[in-house]
Amino acid sequence: MVFLKSPDGGWGWVIVLVSFFTQFFCYGSPLAVGVLYLEWLDTFGEGKGKTAWIGSLANGVGLLASPVCSACVSSFGARPVTIFSGFMVAGGLMMSSFAPNIYFLFFSYGIIVGLGCGLLYTATVTITCQYFDKRRGLALGLISTGSSVGLFIYAALQRELIELYGLDGCLLIVGALSLNILACGSLMRPLELSDSPLPEKSCLEKVPDQYLIYHEKENVEENTSILEKDHNEEKCVNLSSRECKQDSILNQNGLISIHAKETDTYKQKVVEQTYFCKQLAKKKWQLYLNYWEETLFLFKNKVFLSLFIAILLFDIGGFPPSLLMEDVARSSNISEEEYVMPLISIIGIMTAIGKLVLGVLADFKWINTLYLYVITLIMTGVALVAIPFAKSYIILAILSGILGFLTGNWSIFPYVTTKTVGIEKLAHAYGVLMFFAGLGNSLGPPIVGWFYDWTQTYDIAFCFSGLCVLLGGLLLLVAALPCWDNCNNKSAKPPPNTYSYTVASSV
Numbered sequence: 313m314v315f316l317k318s319p320d321g322g323w324g325w326v327i328v329l330v331s332f333f334t335q336f337f338c339y340g341s342p343l344a345v346g347v348l349y350l351e352w353l354d355t356f357g358e359g360k361g362k363t364a365w366i367g368s369l370a371n372g373v374g375l376l377a378s379p380v381c382s383a384c385v386s387s388f389g390a391r392p393v394t395i396f397s398g399f400m401v402a403g404g405l406m407m408s409s410f411a412p413n414i415y416f417l418f419f420s421y422g423i424i425v426g427l428g429c430g431l432l433y434t435a436t437v438t439i440t441c442q443y444f445d446k447r448r449g450l451a452l453g454l455i456s457t458g459s460s461v462g463l464f465i466y467a468a469l470q471r472e473l474i475e476l477y478g479l480d481g482c483l484l485i486v487g488a489l490s491l492n493i494l495a496c497g498s499l500m501r502p503l504e505l506s507d508s509p510l511p512e513k514s515c516l517e518k519v520p521d522q523y524l525i526y527h528e529k530e531n532v533e534e535n536t537s538i539l540e541k542d543h544n545e546e547k548c549v550n551l552s553s554r555e556c557k558q559d560s561i562l563n564q565n566g567l568i569s570i571h572a573k574e575t576d577t578y579k580q581k582v583v584e585q586t587y588f589c590k591q592l593a594k595k596k597w598q599l600y601l602n603y604w605e606e607t608l609f610l611f612k613n614k615v616f617l618s619l620f621i622a623i624l625l626f627d628i629g630g631f632p633p634s635l636l637m638e639d640v641a642r643s644s645n646i647s648e649e650e651y652v653m654p655l656i657s658i659i660g661i662m663t664a665i666g667k668l669v670l671g672v673l674a675d676f677k678w679i680n681t682l683y684l685y686v687i688t689l690i691m692t693g694v695a696l697v698a699i700p701f702a703k704s705y706i707i708l709a710i711l712s713g714i715l716g717f718l719t720g721n722w723s724i725f726p727y728v729t730t731k732t733v734g735i736e737k738l739a740h741a742y743g744v745l746m747f748f749a750g751l752g753n754s755l756g757p758p759i760v761g762w763f764y765d766w767t768q769t770y771d772i773a774f775c776f777s778g779l780c781v782l783l784g785g786l787l788l789l790v791a792a793l794p795c796w797d798n799c800n801n802k803s804a805k806p807p808p809n810t811y812s813y814t815v816a817s818s819v
Contacts (some may be wrong), residue, residue: 323501324443328451330496331436332458334394337493338401338432340462340469341486342370342425346638346656347470351479353639356414360639361761363414367635368757369422372627374430375750381434382743390439393431394497398490400428405487409480430750432493434743435500437726441738442503446675448730453671453723460667460720463634463660471654610741615682616732618791622689623725623745625784627752629777630692632760633699633715634659640699640770641708650705658709659716666720674724681728682792688721689785696778700771 341348345367352363374381385393404424411417436455444451466486473482611617633640637655670688674681695714702708726742733741756777763773 320444320446324440324451326499327439327443327501328454330499331440331455334432334436334493334496335455335458336462337490337496338397338429338462339459340466341405341490342367342429343459343463343634343660344466344470344656345370346635347467347474347654348479348482349635350638350642351474352414352417355479358414359761359765360636361758361765364635364757364761365754366414366417366422368631368754369418370426370429371631371635372750372752372754373423373426374428374433375627375746375753377427377430378434378746378750379743381431381746382438382740384431385435385438389502390435391497391500391502393435394500395494397428397431397435398493398497401425401432401493402487402490404428405483405490409483409487430746434746435497437742438738439500439502441726441730441735445735448675448727450671450675452726453668453674456667456671456720456723457664460660460664460716463663464657465660467654467656467660606737606740607744610733610737610744613732614791615788616741618788619728619732620745620748622784622788624748624752625780626689626692627749628756628759629696629780630715630719631753631756632773632777633696633712634719635757636760636770637708637712641705643764643770644703644708646705646708652705653709655708655712658712659719662713662716663719666717667723668720669717670720671723671727674727681724681731682788685721685724685728686785686789686792688718689781689788692718693778693780693782693785696774696781699774699778700769 349363349367352358352366353360356363381393401424404420407420407424408417411420437452440451440455441448470482470486473485477485611620634656637659641655670684673679673684692715695711695718699708699711702711725745726738729742729745730738760770760773760777763776764770767773
């Protein structure tokens with residue numbers, strides 16, 4: 313599919329606005345699930361590790377299903393996927409208000425809401441990248457702040473709703489608010505297609521019926537003649553010579569002639585449909601093989617391979633604070649009177665600022681985006697290791713702000729991915745990377761919770777989280793060192809529309 317040149321403005325700013333509110337409404341509650349986490353602990357009386365699965369699934373399932381989400385957006389477009397996913401998120405939140413046990417929440421809040429959020433995230437990122445090229449970093453930074461602003465507002469909103477209407481009433485109201493996603497999706501007008509000739513593969517996919525049925529008409533006629541020959545031979549073997557003579561006389565009758573003509577037409581249709589099914593199966597199998605070939609080629613890029621490991625480790629270690637920071641404060645015996653603002657709200661507003669600032673910095677030519685991303689990973693690891701030493705609200709608030717700002721590197725992650733593999737392979741590569749990011753999101757909070765259930769303290773848990781993020785950042789830094797440039801120049805030239813990330817410029 314070939315699109316017109318990215319307008320870098322115009323209706324693209326409407327796309328940015330509706331994508332912002334889409335992420336606001338869909339990610340507000342899942343990211344602020346730390347408020348609900350405390351209520352679920354008190355309501356169901358389960359362990360911290362087990363209860364943490366609800367929030368981790370809500371934030372991880374959508375990313376785990378990123379390859380499926382990318383395929384849906386590529387097949388149906390951003391607008392239909394957004395509208396359908398809006399119903400999923402709203403329905404999952406409303407169903408959660410009737411949860412009789414924690415296992416029901418695994419399905420309603422974890423899987424349904426999480427999958428809907430994954431579809432919405434992929435749709436908003438893909439359509440924004442189509443509308444923007446030169447200002448892509450700014451556009452991605454703006455839309456990604458929607459989830460952070462949602463975290464900031466929903467953290468206080470859900471706490472207030474719980475006090476007024478209880479946990480069930482809170483989930484019903486939040487689910488009703490999510491229906492606004494439908495209005496946002498209706499404004500996601502797809503970018504018009506270009507009039508330039510499509511690649512040969514796309515042409516085959518666009519007109520499968522003509523290609524599959526009529527491209528080799530001689531083969532169809534040959535198959536039809538073979539069927540007719542076999543039919544005549546079978547008749548001559550089974551019938552006696554007298555019956556064959558009678559058949560020849562009856563064929564002169566007009567009614568028999570019409571019947572024979574209908575039989576021939578039916579035979580030809582059978583052959584055509586058989587040929588069509590064979591070619592369709594062959595094409596689908598070839599597409600499947602091409603997908604895995606492209607995936608293997610992506611992993612031959614050392615920067616992409618390191619990026620894949622870094623995002624996995626980052627989500628294992630970097631996501632738990634947004635879910636568990638409120639419980640960390642409660643475990644440190646910090647009284648509610650010291651609270652000036654919920655820690656989750658601080659993380660949310662600072663994440664919004666971080667996404668915007670980092671997105672703007674990514675558009676400067678003199679800043680290497682990959683090095684910028686590496687710096688955020690290393691600083692995040694240091695901040696996570698410092699959490700066990702924080703014993704007051706002020707220090708926890710400062711660390712929450714730092715972690716929130718650095719988590720804003722999500723706004724430049726699609727930018728780094730695009731520069732690494734090219735815009736044509738963005739959906740494919742981004743889907744693969746988000747799958748492993750979802751794996752990290754799903755495993756991180758339960759691991760931290762299990763550490764607490766085992767040791768009755770968060771000290772070892774957050775040391776482990778910080779070391780994971782540091783390892784991923786250092787590995788990506790080594791892969792991006794300029795000393796590898798000479799090796800890249802001697803290697804084979806990559807296929808068209810695929811770019812090796814050059815890291816010659818300095819931050």
